[in-house]
Amino acid sequence: MIRKLASLLFGGRARRRAKLLATPFPEKWRPIVRSAVPHLHLLTSVQRQKLENDIRIFLAEKMFVAGGDISITETMRVTIAAGACMLIVALPQLDVFPKLREIIIYPHNFTEEIEAIGPDGRPYAIHRTRSGEAWHRGPVVLAWNTVAQGVASPHDGYNVVIHEFAHVLDMQEGAADGQPPLDTREAREKWVRVFYPAFDKFVDDQRRGRYTLVDPYGATNPAEFFAVASEHFFEQATLLQRFHPDLYDLLRDFYQQDPIQWGGDPRRIPRGIY
Numbered sequence: 617m618i619r620k621l622a623s624l625l626f627g628g629r630a631r632r633r634a635k636l637l638a639t640p641f642p643e644k645w646r647p648i649v650r651s652a653v654p655h656l657h658l659l660t661s662v663q664r665q666k667l668e669n670d671i672r673i674f675l676a677e678k679m680f681v682a683g684g685d686i687s688i689t690e691t692m693r694v695t696i697a698a699g700a701c702m703l704i705v706a707l708p709q710l711d712v713f714p715k716l717r718e719i720i721i722y723p724h725n726f727t728e729e730i731e732a733i734g735p736d737g738r739p740y741a742i743h744r745t746r747s748g749e750a751w752h753r754g755p756v757v758l759a760w761n762t763v764a765q766g767v768a769s770p771h772d773g774y775n776v777v778i779h780e781f782a783h784v785l786d787m788q789e790g791a792a793d794g795q796p797p798l799d800t801r802e803a804r805e806k807w808v809r810v811f812y813p814a815f816d817k818f819v820d821d822q823r824r825g826r827y828t829l830v831d832p833y834g835a836t837n838p839a840e841f842f843a844v845a846s847e848h849f850f851e852q853a854t855l856l857q858r859f860h861p862d863l864y865d866l867l868r869d870f871y872q873q874d875p876i877q878w879g880g881d882p883r884r885i886p887r888g889i890y
């Protein structure tokens with residue numbers, strides 16, 4: 617019975633996808649994809665095809681919801697889908713973020729209210745500005761101004777779409793713990809051997825005030841470390857490789873992409889940082 621239900625469900629989905637992908641990729645989306653994925657011309661034809669297919673599946677199966685006063689345009693939807701699907705372009709075994717149903721777009725960075733307990737033992741509210749969030753079994757929330765900024769500056773190491781969808785990958789097989797879905801036991805063991813010590817060293821470097829390249833926000837927990845390291849991996853590959861060579865290799869093995877080969881990313885440490 618369960619098998620029959622599954623075959624009905626997935627058979628239906630497979631048929632819907634086949635129908636969707638039988639239609640040509642809309643020409644007017646191509647320039648949007650080119651802006652969102654600056655290394656598009658370096659992808660193999662198989663990867664490019666996968667990217668275009670995944671973008672269409674993403675847009676057909678996920679719901680975009682306006683948070684606040686914003687009307688969601690095609691450019692916004694295609695930009696976000698392209699940036700997200702770029703992460704899995706070389707991972708044919710991964711489906712298109714299967715647990716994600718909804719993307720909420722805010723026009724600008726939004727404020728989150730957290731309750732804290734003061735020294736007098738009474739609760740008070742802290743307001744934190746956020747540009748994105750990814751919820752376990754819930755939506756991805758993105759501030760469009762920050763998404764657009766990420767597209768405009770592809771080598772500054774900040775990209776909220778990469779960040780939040782790295783979280784989605786991390787949460788694909790359970791809670792956010794900094795470990796994305798890995799195929800083999802060997803790969804999982806290597807992750808434990810390399811990633812968590814790299815995180816511990818990063819936290820220690822932060823504490824000692826050493827320059828680390830990776831955004832200090834990564835010290836929050838291993839999940840944030842994976843998300844911010846992914847931003848640097850795709851946007852500042854050469855620098856990440858220099859500062860965290862083991863981490864670079866680990867991310868290259870996971871994403872099956874080697875952004876150092878793409879060129880164009882900064883090779884020098886920004887002036888004034890030692």
Ligand SMILES: [Zn+2]
Pocket residue numbers: 779783839840843
């Ligand atoms: Zn995060």
